[in-house]
Amino acid sequence: MFHTSLHSFAILIFQTFTELNLYMYYLCSTEDEMKRANKVRVFLNHYAISLWRWKTPFITALLGLIFTSTLLVACGDEPAPDSKISSAMEIAEKNKQSLFPWVDDKKLALEELKKRGANYSMLSKKLKKDKQIIQVALENDMPFYMLDEKLRKDKAMILMALKYDSSEFRSVDPVFKKDRDVLLASLNDSYDSAVKNLEFAPAALRKDGDFILDAIKIKPKAKSPSIFDYADESLKKDKAFIQKAVQVYGRVLCEAGEIFKKDKELVLLALRQDGMTLECLSEKFRKDKEIVKIAIKQDGAVLLLDIDPEFRNDKELVMTALKQAGPYISAGIGPKLSSDKDIKNLLEELVNKAKAKAQ
Numbered sequence: 001m002f003h004t005s006l007h008s009f010a011i012l013i014f015q016t017f018t019e020l021n022l023y024m025y026y027l028c029s030t031e032d033e034m035k036r037a038n039k040v041r042v043f044l045n046h047y048a049i050s051l052w053r054w055k056t057p058f059i060t061a062l063l064g065l066i067f068t069s070t071l072l073v074a075c076g077d078e079p080a081p082d083s084k085i086s087s088a089m090e091i092a093e094k095n096k097q098s099l100f101p102w103v104d105d106k107k108l109a110l111e112e113l114k115k116r117g118a119n120y121s122m123l124s125k126k127l128k129k130d131k132q133i134i135q136v137a138l139e140n141d142m143p144f145y146m147l148d149e150k151l152r153k154d155k156a157m158i159l160m161a162l163k164y165d166s167s168e169f170r171s172v173d174p175v176f177k178k179d180r181d182v183l184l185a186s187l188n189d190s191y192d193s194a195v196k197n198l199e200f201a202p203a204a205l206r207k208d209g210d211f212i213l214d215a216i217k218i219k220p221k222a223k224s225p226s227i228f229d230y231a232d233e234s235l236k237k238d239k240a241f242i243q244k245a246v247q248v249y250g251r252v253l254c255e256a257g258e259i260f261k262k263d264k265e266l267v268l269l270a271l272r273q274d275g276m277t278l279e280c281l282s283e284k285f286r287k288d289k290e291i292v293k294i295a296i297k298q299d300g301a302v303l304l305l306d307i308d309p310e311f312r313n314d315k316e317l318v319m320t321a322l323k324q325a326g327p328y329i330s331a332g333i334g335p336k337l338s339s340d341k342d343i344k345n346l347l348e349e350l351v352n353k354a355k356a357k358a359q
Contacts, residue, residue, distance in 0.1 A: 300325025
């Protein structure tokens with residue numbers, strides 16, 4: 001999610017120096033020194049804005065360094081009194097708004113955040129609490145840790161962050177890592193490794209069949225570990241739960257105990273959901289025509305599995321498999337049907353359809 005280009009890195013350097021420069025007035029202890037430093041600021045800021053607009057971040061970053069160094073020289077060595085610091089902070093805040101007009105303007109801020117969500121860090125306190133602002137920032141790669149601590153402990157904000165980047169689960173407060181909704185939201189990741197987030201699931205959730213089923217729906221094909229691995233042993237031994245689970249994802253049966261793999265009722269439910277579940281079942285089922293037929297209706301690729309060779313020469317099964325999966329499973333057609341006219345015509349028809357679709 002984080003951009004690592006040199007261009008973005010240079011912009012980040014510039015912003016860092018800008019933030020520092022805004023409060024360099026703290027070093028100025030007299031009015032003359034403040035005025036002298038202000039002249040330097042006006043001159044350098046003029047070029048900083050131009051360079052920023054010309055999209056030359058490397059030069060801008062260097063200018064930020066020069067700006068900071070010059071202010072150090074321009075200001076005195078004596079610490080500033082509190083009144084001066086207070087005044088300096090007010091001036092610095094105004095400078096920030098002149099250099100970046102979007103820091104306190106919601107409309108401009110939203111446009112800026114669409115370009116780079118991380119610019120959220122430069123917004124005014126008021127805008128940082130705005131829900132729409134936060135949403136746009138998160139949607140455009142703003143790291144979750146940039147939010148105020150109070151907001152990071154707001155469940156609605158956590159769920160919003162996970163919606164746009166579920167890997168932000170690592171930044172979530174430990175208390176919320178045990179929350180049902182937060183855990184489920186963290187699974188919406190393109191990588192199966194997100195399943196490991198369930199390590200934080202408390203015992204009560206691991207015993208909750210509905211929670212495990214919801215998790216399987218989100219990440220059904222995850223392996224090593226799988227969702228089923230995090231289910232409590234009591235669920236793994238519960239036929240009623242297995243019955244529900246195989247209807248969500250048939251191959252859960254492959255992870256269940258041997259006693260369930262021999263249960264024809266469960267086998268049929270699993271195959272109707274995912275025909276390829278047949279791959280992990282015993283030879284007895286792989287040689288049962290009724291079972292194989294049900295599996296092929298769900299997924300024609302079953303024809304390529306280690307099934308009874310005679311099924312590859314069964315015209316009805318082969319035609320069903322081709323219509324379901326397409327010509328790519330033609331390698332599973334048995335020798336007795338290799339010259340069959342109907343099979344050849346069907347293959348030709350399927351190939352032509354595939355070519356027309358690809359164009």
